[in-house]
Amino acid sequence: MKLRHKKLILVALAVIALGVVAALVLNAFRSNLVFFFSPTQVVKGEAPRDRSFRVGGLVEKGSLVREKDGVTAHFRVTDTLQTIAVDYTGLLPDLFKEGKGVVTEGRLNDRGVFVATQVLAKHDENYMPPEAASALEQAQKAQKTLVAPK
Amino acid sequence: MSNFNWYKYSSPATFYGLAGKMIPWFYGVAALLCVAGLYLGLFLAPTDFQQSDAYRIIFIHVPAAWMAMVIYVVMACWAALGLAFNTRLSFMMASALAPTGALMTFISLWTGALWGKPTWGAWWVWDARLTSELILFFLYLGFMALQAAIDDPRRADRAGALIALVGVVNVPIIYFSVRWWNTLHQGASVSVTKSPSMAAIMLAGMLVMALAAWMYAIAAALSRARSIILEREKNSQWVAQMVEGEA
Numbered sequence: 094m095k096l097r098h099k100k101l102i103l104v105a106l107a108v109i110a111l112g113v114v115a116a117l118v119l120n121a122f123r124s125n126l127v128f129f130f131s132p133t134q135v136v137k138g139e140a141p142r143d144r145s146f147r148v149g150g151l152v153e154k155g156s157l158v159r160e161k162d163g164v165t166a167h168f169r170v171t172d173t174l175q176t177i178a179v180d181y182t183g184l185l186p187d188l189f190k191e192g193k194g195v196v197t198e199g200r201l202n203d204r205g206v207f208v209a210t211q212v213l214a215k216h217d218e219n220y221m222p223p224e225a226a227s228a229l230e231q232a233q234k235a236q237k238t239l240v241a242p243k
Numbered sequence: 244m245s246n247f248n249w250y251k252y253s254s255p256a257t258f259y260g261l262a263g264k265m266i267p268w269f270y271g272v273a274a275l276l277c278v279a280g281l282y283l284g285l286f287l288a289p290t291d292f293q294q295s296d297a298y299r300i301i302f303i304h305v306p307a308a309w310m311a312m313v314i315y316v317v318m319a320c321w322a323a324l325g326l327a328f329n330t331r332l333s334f335m336m337a338s339a340l341a342p343t344g345a346l347m348t349f350i351s352l353w354t355g356a357l358w359g360k361p362t363w364g365a366w367w368v369w370d371a372r373l374t375s376e377l378i379l380f381f382l383y384l385g386f387m388a389l390q391a392a393i394d395d396p397r398r399a400d401r402a403g404a405l406i407a408l409v410g411v412v413n414v415p416i417i418y419f420s421v422r423w424w425n426t427l428h429q430g431a432s433v434s435v436t437k438s439p440s441m442a443a444i445m446l447a448g449m450l451v452m453a454l455a456a457w458m459y460a461i462a463a464a465l466s467r468a469r470s471i472i473l474e475r476e477k478n479s480q481w482v483a484q485m486v487e488g489e490a
Contacts, residue, residue, distance in 0.1 A: 101327035108323070108408055115412045119423075128370040128425045149425060186364030188293060196427050213363045216293055218432040220301070220441035226292030 129196045132175040140201075148177055148207055149196040149215060157191050170195060170207075181209040188214035253330050255472045256481040262465040269462035276455035284448035291445075300358040301445070305433075306453040308351035310460055311379060312414050314344035318386075319411035322404035332468075334400035335475070337407060338390060339468035343460050345383035352376060363427060371420035372428035375413060382410035396475055 119126070129149030130140040140146050148170050156169040156176075164183060168191075169176045179197055189195060194215035199208045221229075252258060284302035291298040318340040325333035355373070356366045367373065386406045393399035421430045433439045439446050476482050 097328045101323070104323045104326050104408065108319075108411065111409060112412050112415075115416070119416070123424075126371055126424050128368070128427055131425075184364075186362065187297075188362055189364075193293075211365070213365055213368065213427055215427055216362065216429055218429045218440050220291050220294075220298055220432060220445050222289035222442055223292040224289075225442060 131172045132170055132177045133172055135177055135201070135207075136175045142201065145198060145200040145210065147196055147198045148179070149194070150177075152189070152191050152193060152195050154191045170197065177207050178205070179207045179209050179212075181212050183210075183212070185212055186214040188216050253332050255332055255335070255476055256479075258332055259469055259472050262469050266462050266465050266469075269458050269465065273455050273458035273462060276451055276458060280448055280451035280455050283444065283451060288445045288448050289442070294362060297358060297361055298445075300354050302448050302452045304351055304354040304358065305449055306456040307347045307354065308376070309453055310456045311344055311348040311351055311376070312417060313457075314340050314347060314460060314464075315379060315382070315407075315414055316411060318344060319407045322407040325400060326404050326408075331400075331475070332472075334404065335468050335471045336464070337404065338400070339464045339471055340460075341383055341386050341390075341403075342467065343463045345380065345387065347456070347460070348376065348380040348383060352380060368427050370426040370428055371424045372417065372426045375417040375420050378413055379410075379417060382406065382413060386410070 129147035132148060132150050134140055135148055140148075150170040150172040153169040153171040153176055156167075158167045160166070166181050166185060167179065168181075169178050171177075179199075181197065181199075189212065194217065196213045196215050197207070197209040198211040198213075202208050252261070280302060284299060288299070290296055318337045321333045321337040321340070324330065325337065352373075355376075359368075360366050386403050389406060390399045390403040393402055420426060421428055432441050433446065433449075441449075473482060
């Protein structure tokens with residue numbers, strides 16, 4: 094085997110070893126790399142009690158209530174299994190809508206209500222024209238009426 | 244095929260001439276694709292059902308982010324080849340790619356911030372995707388700074404190659420971060436494993452822009468490689484002959 098081939102194999106092995114190390118380290122920090130907790134995790138008590146954290150999920154349909162002052166809002170974040178009630182005072186982002194993704198930062202108060210200091214809209218990877226979106230919605234509705242819920 | 248002399252093209256003198264002939268073509272195609280892609284993206288593509296016009300960032304942001312990752316991998320490959328085969332040209336190509344990669348990374352971070360404020364409600368969040376992309380930017384800067392700090396070009400090449408190879412671990416982390424962890428950044432709309440989740444005309448605009456970014460990156464890296472060759476080989480015979488021939 095030529096020297097340069099040996100060297101190439103050596104470099105490749107070094108990169109692979111480095112990759113394994115990186116994978117192990119990242120795996121060890123897994124829980125710290127989470128940007129937000131789901132409502133189920135919060136209900137289970139996996140989220141920190143003593144410091145602020147983020148909750149992510151969908152804004153439950155029909156849960157958004159705006160107070161008369163115009164900047165305070167109450168809504169519930171759901172992951173379809175559990176829900177968390179959220180109080181927030183401040184501007185909501187443009188994409189904030191019922192049934193859409195949201196990530197909110199704050200802490201739980203004594204009554205189990207999440208008092209948010211920041212609300213971020215999390216949107217999905219789907220891009221389509223408005224007409225296509227409404228057509229899709231119609232199709233889904235039609236399908237739901239055809240297949241009766243069990 | 245075995246008769247083909249690969250080493251001929253690893254000689255800086257041959258490469259210098261060949262690259263000089265190719266650069267105008269790459270720049271030309273890049274310009275054409277860029278105009279076509281922007282026309283598709285800004286005039287022909289419809290608005291998005293959720294983000295309305297803000298989504299048009301993808302025609303710049305996504306190609307730049309893709310290029311930032313691709314360039315880093317290519318740079319690391321040149322660095323590995325340089326370390327293994329001890330070819331000067333490989334190291335020169337790695338150095339030539341770094342500024343373009345840093346530029347692409349900066350564009351993706353900057354356009355992402357401009358889009359993040361109206362869409363998410365924040366310029367910047369420390370989620371896994373954004374943080375790993377920022378690390379990529381620092382890796383590019385670190386590579387360039389280290390090479391600039393060492394006077395002996397051979398030692399500078401080797402030190403830079405080491406950063407390039409160590410940093411390549413970060414590229415899959417960037418790419419898979421949206422799948423491995425909860426992030427604010429959305430998942431991939433285009434990937435090899437599933438059909439794209441965007442309207443065809445939006446996708447077309449984005450892909451044309453991505454091709455334009457490829458062409459631009461190749462042209463920029465080649466012309467930068469030519470400058471590096473001239474600088475490093477200034478005392479060699481072929482450069483002296485070329486300068487005499489032009490004078």
